[in-house]
Amino acid sequence: MNKYETVFILTPVLSDDQMKETVEKFNRISHREQEHWFLHPD
Numbered sequence: 001m002n003k004y005e006t007v008f009i010l011t012p013v014l015s016d017d018q019m020k021e022t023v024e025k026f027n028r029i030s031h032r033e034q035e036h037w038f039l040h041p042d
Contacts, residue, residue, distance in 0.1 A: 010019055
């Protein structure tokens with residue numbers, strides 16, 4: 001079976017709760033492994 005990778009980028013203006021909600025919606029569709037990358041402080 002082939003493995004594919006999906007990367008999605010969220011807008012930095014989302015709150016932490018909004019970001020988590022968006023990731024959860026995606027996970028309902030397809031979820032294997034997950035990495036969290038966070039905003040880099042300026």
